[in-house]
Amino acid sequence: MREIVMPVIDQEMALLCLLVPILPLLGFILNGLGNRKLAKGLVSFIGCGTVLASFLISIYLFFDFLTNDSRSYIVNYYDWISVGTLRIGFSFLIDQLTLFMMLMVTGIGFFIHLYSAGYMSHDENFGKFFAFINLFMFSMLVLVMGSNYVMMFVGWEGVGLCSYLLIGFWNKNTNYNNAAKKAFVMNRIGDLGFLLGIFLIFMTFGSVSYPQVFAEAVRYAGGLDSGVMIAITLLLFVGAMGKSAQLPLFTWLPDAMAGPTPVSALIHAATMVTAGIYMVVRSNVLYVMAPTTLEIIAIVGVATALLAATIGLAQNDIKKVLAYSTVSQLGYMFLALGVMAFSSSLFHVLMHAFFKALLFLGAGSVIHAMSNEQDIRYMGGLRKYLPITFVTFLIGTLAIAGIPPFAGFFSKDELLAHVYEHNKVMWAFGLLAAFMTSFYMFRLLFLTFFGTFRGTVDQKNHLHESPASMTIPLIVLAALSTVGGFIGLPAVFSSEHVLGDYLAPLYDYARLVNAGALEPLHLDHATEYMLMAVSVGVAVLAIIIAYVMYVSKKVVPAPEEERLSPIHNLIYHKYYIDELYNTIIVRPLMWFSSAFHRFVDVLVVDGIVNGFGKLVMQSGRSLRYAQSGAIGFYVLVMVFSIVLILFLNFFIG
């Protein structure tokens, strides 16, 4: 079993660990206070510099961790909450998973900060933007570094808040504000589940600290699939549903595209939405003990992947397509979690972070060049005007479609191989989703960059490649999307799975509980080759179909007014899920609210309050005649009253 607590940690290490989240917080404070007073150059220097420093410290911590035999340790700063038997420390757990997430968050975060410095340069609230996005980095780092569920929850809420603030960043637009509110409310639903899950963990194991909870869980007498375990894991998963946009709480993510594009890339594609996956992997012991929950997660995951992919087929907004693609890819990750391929899921998280951030930033570059036009029906032929964006976007598209040797191929293939071993039907659905992913991504690519330009003359004259601060992150992310997959080569190519071996100690406890569950793949090489060939074949087929439709036949999606076939219409309107939620939840809720307002609030509450006021006024109006102005009368009343009081006092009291 791995050593959990390394008691001797020198002061410098503790300080370095603390600096990682504190630096972005400092950036938030400086930029937030100096919003319009600081020069834009200084703001971007603070914003990017603090995150870069966190990234460098994370790298140092990572190598330090590796040279110390990968011993995980807890850095405790102080006792944060201490009530009864509950002891919650403000402490960080540094282990394989934390470092993995820290590197991903700060690394990709830095490049997106750099990109934002160019993308947001014309915005008057430049400082506000950097303040919020730095606050997000802080919250996300607290989420992944915390050593107990309460710290995770604090970070969890923090990222939710920043997501809300940044979706509604352009708060003069009511639609954007509504999108922000929708994201916030939907996340609250999930958070309630998460919170209840934490309560149940404390009730069952008497602690919320990861090492103690997992150690208790291993000793837990209920065995596999006990009711409590299923309840805990399901409640935590409800939280993950909200944060990671799974069925049925996914509708906020496409709307969240109202925020600035770097936000979509950082929060709603690369990092925040993967918090749910982080949480499940972190709690892998609990999930391994509840196979029923895992099965539910797999089903939800595959259903989300399929549903979102079908919606993605018919969207015309460049960011909406990417948003549905994100939902769909998150579905994949949960599918992998459901079949206990935790490392594969994290592998896909990282690869997805690379290529989806790349795609979003590429889309941002296109939107920037198109003067804020997001509809792909008015684009086309942009490859001549935006060569760097085109090449990097192409790499991102190839990566998400799963074409070797790009990043997405390795992670998606490994993931699907695990699913194949677990359940062939799910694998088939996963493959179908992969086919659609490949199709809609290439549809997007072809409509945007190929053919002839379909926008206005003004837009055409304005077309330009983005500045270096925007293209450098694109190039870096494109490079990562190209070679990133080599950290997890499939067994047929290499006996070493770098990422898998690195993450393996995370499941030590889980192996104690359910030894058979976390075995590596048992597929023979022929099957593995077959699976790879099938998924590549499917992706290529989708590309060919997309090419024939959108390049050879020059099909352009129908304009708004045109009537669509019923199925197309259904998909175009996202299965009317938003309308459905409006009808069955929002409307009745509004109706109840207004009914309560009219009857309970106005009649009962206001009635009581105003009634007292009226009573006092009325009695005052009639009693005032007692004030006659005759002093003799007052004195008489006074004397009688005193006599009465004395009488009562002596003879009764």
Place this chain on the structure above:
Amino acid sequence: MNHIPEVIRTIPLDYYLYFSVALFVIGVIGVLTRRNAIVIFMCVELMLNAVNVLLTALSAYRADANGQVFVFFIMAVAAAEVCVGLAIIVMTYRNIRSTDVQILNYLKW
């Protein structure tokens, strides 16, 4: 010469009680029945002094000087009150040529 508390204690406490109650009731009745502000004022003084007598007597009987100290306070406050009160009565007289409190009933609803 005898010590004053001893002199006071030569009369039984009951007498003091009856005397001051009588004095106080006379004062109350005076305030209630008379209409001249100055007479009312004098009756108020009567009540104050009834209390003073009682305090002094009890203080002597209980051998506690606090009661007598309190009497001095009451006398000082009463003097101040007389000052203000008489000034008000003088002003009233100048305005309405009367000290009848029945006429002074303007301050009402």
